[in-house]
Amino acid sequence: MLDSKSNRQTIKVSINSKDDKCIDWAESEVVQSDYIIRTTTIYDALLSNTPSRLQAVVLDENEEISFNENEKPCRYKMFIIGDSSGTTPLLVHNDLIDSLKMSETFIFNQIKREETHDKMILSTSPNSTISHTTNTINPNLHNMEESMLFNQIDIQQINTCFEEIPNLQKEMICPSCKINLIPMAGKGHLLKCGNCSKMTWCKSNDFNGSVVLQIDNQASSFFAVKNILQNFFQQQNPNVPMTSENLSKYYLLNGPWKITLSHFHRLILGIHKI
The missing domain is CATH 2.40.50.140 (Nucleic acid-binding proteins)
Incomplete structure (x- = not known):
């Protein structure tokens, strides 16, 4: 007998005589862990x-x-x-x-x-x-x-425009799931992925920015490798303050761009002006 809500299974065991008459019996309850992946x-x-x-x-x-x-x-x-x-x-x-x-x-x-x-x-x-x-x-x-x-094409170079730059503020992302990591309560140096539960040590050089690109007239989300957007902006605009507003304005208004990206890893690997 299995209770699907609580994952509880009741097992009854009996000892019978040669005439198939019950001599003794016992009942045990087994609780299956909710964390078992079926x-x-x-x-x-x-x-x-x-x-x-x-x-x-x-x-x-x-x-x-x-x-x-x-x-x-x-x-x-x-x-x-x-x-x-x-x-x-x-x-x-x-x-x-x-x-x-x-x-x-x-x-x-x-x-x-x-x-x-x-x-x-x-x-x-x-x-x-x-x-x-x-x-x-x-x-x-x-x-x-x-x-x-x-x-199966992974790494590809395309000419495209940025449709949106939702986050140029620095946030840590999970290297596996490509989603923002969540700070652990009382542990400012540790972050945790809400999807795969992988924990990461907070290091500033791992920060990435999320962007939305136009690919084949469809919006696709990617992440930028090691602040590549900020580094390229500084090279092209050495005298302009690198604020989130200036970064967004520069990339949204100066396209299209020649971008090298990885489809399988959802990463922007390189950017150049056309």
Whole structure:
């Protein structure tokens, strides 16, 4: 008997005689933790705002890409995974790439969704784990062609305008979820992500500014790497005070700009005047 609201399960155990008559019995109540991540389907994971646990088979793989982030070598690889609900691209980072093999089934923990090229896909995070399983999965391939045609272009240089600069004040963002971190009560030097709960030490050189760009006539939000907007502004306007108002006015009125960005990481990597 399972109470879905409280995650309580009552187990009754009886000891019977050879005539199947009850000699003794006992009852025990087991409480399941609310923090256990249950296995879900790919379809549900693509709709979830919290990290998911999946069991899926690897159906396809693409070329591994290497890059540097904050002067640290990194790599990623796009796989296509499938289960009974369908298929989806999965962006796998760094050493987790080596865990996967074609046509085999794996359990994926702490997998998050992210929007890339106007499509929701799945991605590993710093907390993700991948383990092999002997379970057999018969994937539903109804959207396999769509998954294979997904645009895998990451780093791209475009000419575009800033549509909005919501925040040029310095705020810390989560390196995994790309959302603002929340200060911990009574711990001014520690910040915490409300999505993945990752904690970060507050360091001024990690501050980033959020912006909205026009890409293919649609508004897309990105973050700027290591105050790149402030640094470029200072180079171009050495005698102008670097206030939030001056920064916004300069970028909004002097476009279009030639911008190098990473779609998968939602980051502006470089900016130049056209």
